[in-house]
Amino acid sequence: MRSIMFVSFFCALLIMSGVVSATDLQRISLNISGYTLSAEVANTHASRAQGLMFRKSLDENAGMLFVFPRNAYYGMWMKNTTIPLSVAFIDEKGSIINIADMQPQTLFVHYSAGLAKYALEMHVGWFSHRNINAGDRVTGLEQASIAAD
Numbered sequence: 001m002r003s004i005m006f007v008s009f010f011c012a013l014l015i016m017s018g019v020v021s022a023t024d025l026q027r028i029s030l031n032i033s034g035y036t037l038s039a040e041v042a043n044t045h046a047s048r049a050q051g052l053m054f055r056k057s058l059d060e061n062a063g064m065l066f067v068f069p070r071n072a073y074y075g076m077w078m079k080n081t082t083i084p085l086s087v088a089f090i091d092e093k094g095s096i097i098n099i100a101d102m103q104p105q106t107l108f109v110h111y112s113a114g115l116a117k118y119a120l121e122m123h124v125g126w127f128s129h130r131n132i133n134a135g136d137r138v139t140g141l142e143q144a145s146i147a148a149d
Helices: 002-017 020-024 045-050
Strands: 027-032 035-042 062-072 085-090 096-102 116-123
Touching: 035 045
Parallel strands: 035 062
Antiparallel strands: 027 035, 062 116, 085 096, 085 116
């Protein structure tokens, strides 16, 4: 009986912390310069805080779209993230503002160079290998649920 209670309590903690809910995130298809990708949508404070932390792998053309509640300058870091990532900061009209490469397990903050509404994290080099740069447009963002906070 004790072990069942402990397992139930542990599972409840994992669900509340967001570790288990990663598979429950909305997935949408985005297009940039003719390239299609699948993005999990992080549109709540909890899902944005969790991001891609603790993930062991990420499919080649998959990433995470962070949807923010308002246009502002945002920063991204790699605490507890083991996969090297590139982040594209995107304005409310879908135009890429800037792209930064981020190294795993670092606390260095990479900031948007302008007012952003979204940030898209992909494998490091995903954007540069496809010659995607600042000024390029991301389509499909309207499919993402609006930010809950």
